Amino acid sequence: MTIRWTRVAIYGVLSLFALLYLMPIYVLAVTGLKSFQEVRLEQMWDLPSGLRFDSFRDAYRALDTNLMNSFKMVIPATIISCMLGSINGYVLTKWRFRGSNLLFFLLLYGMFIPYQSVLIPLVKTLQQLHVYGSLWGLVVTHVIYGIPITTLIFRNYYTNIPTELVEAAKMDGASIFGIYTRVIFPLSLPGFVVVAIWQFTSIWNDFLFAVTVTSNPGIQPATVALNNMAGSFIVEWNVQMAGALIAALPTLIVYIVLGRFFVRGLMAGALRG
Amino acid sequence: MNINGRRLLNLVTSEQAVAVALIVPSVIAVGVFVYGFIGWSAVVSVSRWDNVRPDYAYVGLDNFRDLFNNFRFQIDIRNTVVFTTFFVAACLGIGFVLAALLDRRVRGEGLFRSIFLLPMAVSFIVTGVVWRWLLAPRAGVNILPEKVGLPAGAYGWYTDPNVLYVHADSRLGDALHTIGLGFLADPNYGIPLAMISVVIAATWQASGFVMVMYLAGLRAIPDELRDAARVDGASEMQILRHVSLPLLRPVTLSAMIILGHQSLKIFDLVMSMSRRGPGFATDVPALFMFETTFQGNHFSHGAAISILMLLAVSLLVIPYLFWSLRREARL
């Protein structure tokens, strides 16, 4: 078999880029595994002399309540967000009414606004609802601001479900809820996967709302805690890197394990425009 | 209409009513939390609220005027334009190249795809922290050449205070002057080199997503089309240029919108990576707004910045939404 130089070039370029993309993760991991003494800017690239999990231990100790907070907040928010998006998408595609397109447009716009522009009234409203400063306040926030994107994804996904299925169910006597539970919901799994992964990642990684809505360090999610750690006086790089890695671990795992479903969903047009 | 007909009509309208009722909570929520709050911000932006105690007295467009005359804000505008341009261009370029390469039936495509997509999983905060280290002047990328025996890099990356701009006394500066655009030969219209570092970090994070979008787009192009082009005499590069790329225009547009609106709002990354940078070289409106509002208590000015950000994003997004929904209706 002759060596096709174009193939070599393709693999070469891809591998080069792969290395570049992995570089930061390498640094994260390697630094996290070093002891404090070993961590020097000049030796950034060197492999650790031995696997020390002390940094991870310290980082975990510093972050563990915050990690818990993140989980306690992200999981309900993701689940509720998915359900809302699904129902909205269902209504907008299979039960169109006059103005439903305009409504969708107005909903969708909410996805693009800079969240800075709503921070202050958000705080005040959450205070009125007595959820300011708590994780539930964050859950409410993320659910509501997640409505546009989850509705978009489900709407795009549901347009691919033929209306004949819904019509057949109607003729069989199913109600609007029956059609959802019997026809739409069972077919929604790929949509849920994409939305769940997307929301889990966005909400887990969010910083702006987290830092605005919660002020008590004991309540704050991991992203805020990490940023505080990074800004502190004594720069323990190894702990910071370990902390960053730990904070990123849940989403990294989600992507590594469920990544192909996410890509499949994206490629099936879940996020067109 | 007989009894059965009327019952049927009731059923239809009542089911429609239920449908509307199901979506009403979302509409109300978004109505309040998005439109209501924006309205509130707009009100504050034309008020006098300058310290901890609210003050809603109307002051017209004074706050906006103050902002445009504010040195830091002017730099922010320049920085946003520079960042958006380079970030979007880099993501589109790299994303497309990676997608085009991966589309060639590569073994291990899944692995490569996961590697390029992985940065998306990480929060901007983490990205900022890591790249701050990677591009630190006395470490990271700069000391990498030493590993292979080359002298270390000495570039300042995000600590570089220099701005690349057309000097008024250069040839280009003269040319601009003759056509009445002499004012462009000024640092205010230049490229802050420190921003490049932020662009690198942000591109690392977002290009995987663009890659996936382009890959999906390429896969959606029927194979027959490319076969026809091959038989017609096109080389693989020509096929990319004349057949694939034009058909990918919707993807490019969508990607530009998604990237563009994110870059206008960028906050987390800058916050954790370089803050305002030397001489505000990496300052962005979102950062300015945050400091103004939550640290300076200048609520009205903060609100004004956020309204301006909103307007900028709207300029980008509303035409796109229109075009997209109209195209769907036509199909």
Next chain:
Amino acid sequence: MAKVVYEHVTKRFGDVFAVNDLTLEVHDREFLVLVGPSGCGKSTVIRLLAGLEGLTAGNVYLDDLLINDLPARDRDIAMVFQSYALYPHMSVFENMAFGLRMHGVHKDETRRRVTEAADALGIGELLKRKPAQLSGGQRQRVALGRAIVREPKVFLFDEPLSNLDAKLRVQTRTELSKLHERLGTTFIYVTHDQVEAMTMATRLAVMKDGILHQVGTPEDVYFRPANVFVAGFIGSPSMNFFPGKLAGTPDEMRIELDGFQIRLPVERSKRVALFAGTEVICGIRPEDIHDRAFVRLEVRSQVIDGRVDVTEMMGNERFLHVIINGQKLLARVDPRTRARAGQDVSLLLDLDRVHIFAADTEKVLDEIDLPELSDAPAAAAESSTHATN
């Protein structure tokens, strides 16, 4: 000169042999149709010629030049695809001009060729439109035009009519035949529809499972099928088949079937005598089975009786689905026949048109003579023997 030669060509996809040791010569200027059921490899055969697939083994020659490793764009071949493959973002003009552009043809020459071809195809008014604005038939002409302007050595067609409605298909068939005559270029055409194949081809190549079963003129393939597959594939409704055994003396060979016998005429008996005792498959086309009451006298025939299961009135003939000793048979008889469902009927088999294939290899054992060359005496009556029920 545009002669194409496939020499022991094989194409493998993983474990599957899409094309298996194909040797075929396509003569200059002929209209060769590759026909066979879906998945038989016919599309792969032309894709190999176009350069869209690489060979696993063997050689392909175009005008005596070995083109195995030549990239598609240098092969001077044009192809019309099944779904036309028109570039959706380009106008009709740009679609047709694309190939010429890629080959560096000058703008004026391109314009000349495109407008000429478009006018000839009746799409001259549509040059500025995009494919989405055209009907199926118009798109097909654009695809044709795109190939024609290239003035290639060979035209390849990959089932181009299958997306058209029936009426348009028939119309386009004749137009393609006329086009072939006008251009005088070699056409290689792929289809699964044997009617298309029979009507348009100068020669057919019948394929199944990657293997070439027979190459020949429509008459060759229809009247002298090389094996059971070709015999059953070509001709619609398809040939009737019965398993049996050859027996008898050199002058009086017969085929012993389940429940009846076919006695062969003398010339044929002599030819098949050496195969006495062999298991065979005997085949006879529906149109060679007649209603006894309405048959021409000069046919050498044998009577068999059976019971009619279903009849279908076609207008110019009637199809009789008959059951004879548990075996099914289809006959196309004179429409005046009295036979109806549930009744008995007496049929005549045309003995000169009985095909005999070896049961083990399914290859033909004794060919029949083509109609014009038949020696059957004009007025000789039936050497009829009543079938035993």
